[in-house]
Amino acid sequence: IAGITQAPTSQILAAGRRMTLRCTQDMRHNAMYWYRQDLGLGLRLIHYSNTAGTTGKGEVPDGYSVSRANTDDFPLTLASAVPSQTSVYFCASSVLAGGPDTQYFGPGTRLTVL
């Protein structure tokens, strides 16, 4: 069982380009999340999905979009990347949505926007 996989591991991107970060889980978890991690700011929620077919906005959703076509996949798209989106991005999942449940994190994607 792989848990959560993310791709790519790292990416350097020119400003203005479109980029999709991939996230796949094989645990059949209902809920999935995207966070960005910046030094001194901790983990901030970008978007979440409580179940396949639904998504919601987190604390910092601007400039990002997500989709949840099935249980396993939760891609994050930057339509037109800007340097302030340089960050480490983590995907996570949990069995329960919106409750006191363990979140399992992927290994992260390090994104640099120039």
Place this chain on the structure above:
Amino acid sequence: GENVEQHPSTLSVQEGDSAVIKCTYSDSASNYFPWYKQELGKGPQLIIDIRSNVGEKKDQRIAVTLNKTAKHFSLHITETQPEDSAVYFCAALLSGSARQLTFGSGTQLTVLP
């Protein structure tokens, strides 16, 4: 919404000593408080959690205490070892219909041999 503050941002201790990391939260309706450990180059991993109906929880060398009145909770690591060196995040879950974890800013713990 919820706001979680975490202190200190960095902490160095000698191997064998104890380490304490503290967090405060703003919303008294929060009822779940997990702690995550992030090793270098990896994603965070849950190490212990506590719910609002409990004041303290222990798991071997790790313990968490919760003071609901003061709205703060703390992580205690005893007999620290080099492998405890990592970034630690606290978080709080606001009760309600749109509940999502709010994380603190993290503490870099270094255990010196």
